Amino acid sequence: MNRIGVFVCHCGSNIAAAVDVKQVAEALGREQNVVFSAEYQYMCSENGQKLIKNAVKENALTGIVVCSCSPRMHEATFRKTASEAGINPYMVEIANIREQCSWVHKDITAATSKAIILGRAAIAKVRFNEPLTVGESGVTKRALVIGGGIAGIQTALDIADAGYKVDIVEKKPTIGGKMAQLDKTFPTLDCAACILTPKMVEAARHENIKLYTYSEVEEVKGYVGNFSVKIRKKARYVRENLCSGCGACALKCPSRNSGNEFNTGLDKRGAIYIPFAQAIPNIPVIDAEHCIKFRTGKCGLCQMNCAAQAIDFSQKDEIIEEKYGAIVAATGFDIINLDKFGEYGYKTYPDVVTSLEFERIMNAAGPTKGHLERPSDGRQPKTLVFVQCVGSRDTSGRGKEYCSKICCMYTAKHAMLTREKYPDTDVYVFYIDVRAPGKNFDEFYRRAAEQYGVHYIKGMVGKIYDDGNGNLMVRGSDIIANEQLTIKADMVILAAAAKPDDSARSLGTMLTASMDTNDFFTEAHPKLRPVESPTAGVFLSGFCQGPKDIPETVAQAGAAAVKVIGLLSKDRLKSNPCVARSDSLICSGCSNCEKVCPFGAITYADARVNDGTGMETRRVAVVNEAVCHGCGACAAACPSGAMDLMGFTSKQIFAEVDAVCR
Amino acid sequence: MQINEKDKSNRPNENPVPSDENFTPLIVAFCCNWCSYAGADLAGSGRLSYPAEVKIIRVPCSCRVNPTFILRAFQKGADGVILAGCHPGDCHYSTGNYFTRRRMTLLFSMLDYMGIEKERTRVEWISAAEGAKFASTMNEFAEKINSLGKCRRLGDLRCV
């Protein structure tokens, strides 16, 4: 039998000025099941709470209705009061008579009668409230970082330094990511390798970090605190425990036909190779597609020359299963394919290159040893044209509609470095807007224009063509001078739009982490929770969340690490008890609920049920309470009414509707 | 977003309810906890008034609203039902409001067929920051319901 207590708050004059609180308390006191009704100046105060507690004890209340401010304000307070008074905290309902009544209605009569109706609705609802208990689950004290670029490395280092175990999964044979390919970094012009490689070494040596390079995440199951992940460790055909990293195998390899990915395909590498000199781990990998031994069965030169006996052509992919408490996505970026931009002739002319290729050309460890040589004939170019926004800010469907953010600054850097090393070159930059918001960014860009004599032209390039004598002609507009100009260039560098790595989409699906239309991971809140995914236990680091430069990536990596540490430091996780629940007697196993669940919280299991016609085995929906967020999509989708949402059951809402419409 | 875009005001009301000078409509508003309910709270803290006839029922997400909740409201005498949720793409649960949009499009056309004017139902996206939008939407909706007059009651055959 329900014994309900009603507590009407004056909130000083906030409520009492527009609502006749006495009348509300009296009217609600006459409602069915209401055995106690009172009003008080400040219900949320110490004395107000004491009043509630005493009333609960003296009247043996089973349910509490507080007519006060928004539940978003004090629901938690009154739940705690109920709990202290000895009844289940979920037996409390709030009637919002401040924000949604006294503050918005001037007429006392109307506001008072509305307050009574809102109170009745809360009473009607609380009659059907059920005591709910907060569930708890354990936390696996190990984190997984997916992606071994600067974002992943930094996140892993920060987590590891706090004393937690971290695994990094990197699909390439080495960690380091895109930053390892860069030459200098803006706006300080310090060398990327000099600041990155010590971090790579630290990550490899750290006792709490385990690296899975040349590996990919294949399956993610579980929920916050209890993820179970399958990692595919691809066969390197080199035994990691034996290899000394001497590199003799790579030198002896007779195959020289594979494009060197690290140098963006500008030169060739062997079929067995170490991506670059500072690679971590410093262990080669065999590219089976180009290896002569794999293709013809005859060769094995690397095996013959390996003193450590580390080459193993029979190696197979390995599946590793590991449990994690938290997962960080740090999948980084790539640049878009320029096939659709025929006007720039990227496919046709070898001297039209992307900025990443230019980065390798300018890099002392790159294919040209840092000498500016154009790809077609190795000549030093005298006129360079940089084109910005190639595919960025493009709504035509060929590119990406967002600003890639980093291009303005790296183009200024490239232009500056070129003019510094080769003062006799002419450097032109076609730009739409120069976006340089950041510490010392605008100063940096202005230095390129003012001190280094880089010609900035506001306008875009419409066409790049060959004049018939092997010269690249760049035709573009200068819309400030209001003229069309054609520049005879020796080399053109395209600032191609950056996009999230291709692996992000499938990873997002595996993690049930939401993504936007551009395949960037969505954050839980754009302002207040920028490093968390809406999926509990999944965190975001670096470019995979949105375009970022290195300092921002490192900052976000640290922030993601703190969130992970905060999660892993807990021994038990409390879960929201307002979750969906399925009645196996009614469930027909139709799968409607499973399809609408955005969190993958619903699975099917065989249950032994007896609905009065004898015992039978049925396929019924089962809700994983730790994964369910309590949105109720399943409850509304269920055709038979088997699925319901605790705290907002259909019965409760019907009762509220009835009370409001009475 | 407003689902009922087409104005059907030129259609004769088959069962005209005699106009009542003292008619005060009953409007039920289902608001999602994360956006619209918070938007209503913000309208409150901003003291932006709207008619007292609007009664808000809190749901965790607009997708929790089973079409039968709306039918029940009409059955029990509501003159208008409005469902408010987060803007598309901003749902706290990622995709809830997309389900709402589809479900309600179907339900509203069915209600229309049953003789409950489409204008009596509405889906609105109101964020937690849009207190002013909440108030103006409710004002506008209440005005619309006022002009439509009393709603024909849906009969509950079980009670006959």
Added chain:
Amino acid sequence: MTEYDLSLEAIRMSGVYPERCMKCGKCSGACPSYGEMEYHPHQFVDMISKGRIKELMESDSIYKCLSCFVCVERCPRNVFPANIVEAVRTLSERRQGADRISPDTLTEFIDGDTPQQLLMAVMRKYSK
């Protein structure tokens, strides 16, 4: 009709949304007739959005346009300057009276300087 209304009419007819233009100038960078024009593709968009259609109608720039649609092809924001040109031409011709040129007398107007585009447009509009 005021000049502003006329501009709105041209926007309506062309179906373009000139506010989408981010003034990158790619259209003008690609235009093969750029050198012959007084106003250039990116200016067409700007002028029409500012309601300065008369200058455009009086200039022969709109007839120097070859309707090659390279500006439409290259525009990263789906603004379509060539469509504006076509609308302005149509408005200009309508203003001069639909019966001014009959197909039979068309040959009289042909001389070395008459842009072929003009003849094509006139034929298309008045031969029905």
